[in-house]
Amino acid sequence: AQRVTQPEKLLSVFKGAPVELKCNYSYSGSPELFWYVQYSRQRLQLLLRHISRESIKGFTADLNKGETSFHLKKPFAQEEDSAMYYCAPVNYQLIWGAGTKLIIKP
Amino acid sequence: NAGVTQTPKFRILKIGQSMTLQCTQDMNHNYMYWYRQDPGMGLKLIYYSVGAGITDKGEVPNGYNVSRSTTEDFPLRLELAAPSQTSVYFCASSNQDSPRGYGYTFGSGTRLTVV
Numbered sequence: 001a002q003r004v005t006q007p008e009k010l011l012s013v014f015k016g017a018p019v020e021l022k023c024n025y026s027y028s029g030s031p032e033l034f035w036y037v038q039y040s041r042q043r044l045q046l047l048l049r050h051i052s053r054e055s056i057k058g059f060t061a062d063l064n065k066g067e068t069s070f071h072l073k074k075p076f077a078q079e080e081d082s083a084m085y086y087c088a089p090v091n092y093q094l095i096w097g098a099g100t101k102l103i104i105k106p
Numbered sequence: 107n108a109g110v111t112q113t114p115k116f117r118i119l120k121i122g123q124s125m126t127l128q129c130t131q132d133m134n135h136n137y138m139y140w141y142r143q144d145p146g147m148g149l150k151l152i153y154y155s156v157g158a159g160i161t162d163k164g165e166v167p168n169g170y171n172v173s174r175s176t177t178e179d180f181p182l183r184l185e186l187a188a189p190s191q192t193s194v195y196f197c198a199s200s201n202q203d204s205p206r207g208y209g210y211t212f213g214s215g216t217r218l219t220v221v
Contacts, residue, residue: 009146034209046209086148096148
């Protein structure tokens with residue numbers, strides 16, 4: 001099946017440290033991917049769209065077709081970044097990543 | 107704009123009972139989806155709809171039914187609830203073209219426990 005994989009269920013880093021949330025994909029065609037974030041007790045929200053190459057809340061993500069990856073990065077983590085992060089395919093028929101719980105320690 | 111509204115937020119069902127999870131969107135989106143989120147797992151697509159009167163199965167449709175009589179509403183029906191259906195359910199919507207641009211708009215979720 002064509003799917004997105006997030007290898008880390010939990011990632012814990014100290015405030016101010018760099019963060020990288022991994023996402024790998026297996027597609028037969030051209031991938032189109034998002035990053036979604038779910039803060040505690042809130043609904044899923046769109047964080048990044050790979051086509052826009054934008055930076056939201058200091059996060060960036062680059063689509064690396066050679067490594068089939070779309071890792072989410074932030075140079076300096078903040079406590080409010082603690083949340084669940086999902087790498088998601090644009091095509092709803094494809095399988096989402098299982099999510100990575102990011103914990104920022106003070 | 108309310109976006110996507112789901113009710114109820116919480117529900118406890120006994121095995122064998124039935125219920126309907128309601129989902130309404132006011133953005134005139136033609137695509138709507140139902141996902142379940144199990145602990146430690148990603149979202150799994152239950153059913154989706156590409157417009158009023160059109161529905162189709164997703165990855166995990168067994169034990170569920172849907173209908174789409176209007177653009178706004180996409181209820182999810184659980185018949186004969188089982189403990190395996192204990193999960194958090196999310197409804198989402200999108201425009202046909204917006205998944206590429208703007209992604210999905212999610213509801214706040216329904217936490218269902220079957221005992």
